[in-house]
Amino acid sequence: MPLMTPPDSVGIVSPTTHHFDQALTLANGRTLDSYDIVYETYGKLNAAKDNAVLICHALSGHHHAAGFHSLDDKRPGWWDNYIGPTKAIDTNRFFVISVNNLGGCHGSTGPTSINPATQKAWGSDFPTLRVRDWVESQKRLADALDIQQWAAVVGGSLGGMQAMRWSLEYPERVRHCVTIASAMKLTAQNIAFNETARQAITADPEFSNGHYLANNTLPAQGLSIARMIGHITYLSGDGMKQKFGRDLRSGTFEKGVDEPLEFEIESYLRYQGNAFSTSFDANTYILMTRALDYFDLAREYNDDPVAAFSHAQCQFLVVSFTSDWRFSPERSQEITNALIHAKKRVTYAEIESEFGHDAFLIKNDRYTEIFSSYMKNISLNNENISQKTIEEPTCV
């Protein structure tokens, strides 16, 4: 147990729950009469209220993005590498708000919450959500906190989709949009992996048609397999080779010995799957992967991403990672090209990394440098900012 948190940490933090009584009509026409949103904040809102940054989380993320809940915590929040005093999202300058999305399983209203109509857990009866529903619920939180304009909306992967949607739905309320390792829509291959993961969950008899909480069962094996599929695809082949190769955890290849073999990679994946299966909600996993699959930035703009982005008023930072094959650099280049053709200001950086899609979470000097430079260039009221430049941005 450390005696204190590191100097560049936001320190000990605790979440806040905001209850919304105003009914929310969702994209699919259904309505949530009331709901809770859990969030954390880091840094201080300035007098001009122009330094607020919204963090949007990805598939298995939540509101605890930085700092520690207690000195006993083994690990800080999921994006602690990039949020904190002097870090890329510098909490000495910015007031950071990190939410748990509606439909999540970390405190915001979702499938594990009580359905007022039945007084049982919603389970699979919880409405299907779209990315725009999250934007709408986040906008209401902004209203409640009297934040009229975000200095930046920032997210990786599914979080990047939310950031892009914000720039189109509420253009006047976003000054900067940072979209990392994301895409304007998923490929068929991505949908295929998500669907296989969902099948693994729903095939588990303990899934009980999504009412496992009411039935006192838990589709742990199905969720574990879903996580294994996800995990493989969020790493890169080279990264796995370097970390695990063909190392054996137990057994031997020796001839004449009949002993079960286990590769290190097998053991690692099973461990990851098991850990996830008891800490995450299966219905939330299904809901989040569906939101990923359904997202299509330009669908209602005649499938023209340039027409879509023409509605944005903010500046953009787009980041991708060389070894990310689920949200490949090509996808980020498509975003960047559409922004250029829509005559928006955009900085694009493709970062060398062996960590696949997970790279957006991991410490990386070049990524830090570009992310920090971009964020430093965001001007705030009452700051006497000398001219800052982004060094050598990699632009398409």
Place this chain on the structure above:
Amino acid sequence: MPLMTPPDSVGIVSPTTHHFDQALTLANGRTLDSYDIVYETYGKLNAAKDNAVLICHALSGHHHAAGFHSLDDKRPGWWDNYIGPTKAIDTNRFFVISVNNLGGCHGSTGPTSINPATQKAWGSDFPTLRVRDWVESQKRLADALDIQQWAAVVGGSLGGMQAMRWSLEYPERVRHCVTIASAMKLTAQNIAFNETARQAITADPEFSNGHYLANNTLPAQGLSIARMIGHITYLSGDGMKQKFGRDLRSGTFEKGVDEPLEFEIESYLRYQGNAFSTSFDANTYILMTRALDYFDLAREYNDDPVAAFSHAQCQFLVVSFTSDWRFSPERSQEITNALIHAKKRVTYAEIESEFGHDAFLIKNDRYTEIFSSYMKNISLNNENISQKTIEEPTCV
């Protein structure tokens, strides 16, 4: 129902079962006292008995590689594109033998066979097999058929591993080794996909610890998910994009409509998974994926593939496909480079294809041309062969 088979087909064929009474000691030290091998033959063995070609199958393959079992068959054998009169493996010249591997589920002794010790299906008690066990059992079949030397041993994927192992175990009995879309050993990522598929099978309660036949259950859902994982990874991202994109099979993205959506790719994958789950044996799937994982060509040659291949006496054709990401061209280049350094004669071709790993099964002009040219160059006794050359081979 066609009235006749196509002129370049081997026509109506039927399998033969060979029973072996001589005990076979396996790589893991266990022994099979007796066993059956099912095989098909196409073409005729010549008087010199030097025109025999062995076809080794991949993960879900079997002995029925070409022709039809009856005029009612909707589809011919799995490699009918490349085996037949005037095809790459020209049955006017070659006598082709295609086996169902030991441990398979199409007639050769395997987990669905009766274990003499218990008089019940072997199930998961069937011994774990290595690629070398297949080579040994195939060698015994060659002995039984009085084939002292194969004109060629040919295989794709796991079949290519068998072909390479043949060239090292019985170098004097192989004149040509054709290894297509294969590798000297699997990567950690490949093992990870295989392990996730196995987990999906064993997590299915109907797997019954591998004794589902004895228990009258069937792990169809687990095997279906395993197949879905495999299927995604045997296709390419681009191929899926072209074939399915984000097309919807049912439902709508329209706002205000609460209707379940189904993408075409989801429906396709589920169909493939379901079809496979009732036509293939789950224990065989586990056994075959383990054999893939365990294969490591150079392990017992101090991990030096050049030292390994120095034992080979045959010539090699190595083929890879540009969009194959599970057995990428890089893996085939490693084979080719090792062969070159071992001073073996090798032709390497990287074929442009969008069909991923499955490309090795699919019609492709360039692949046909190179494969045919190579096979035509194999000289047989009593043939007056004019000088043939392989046109523009792509060599490393």
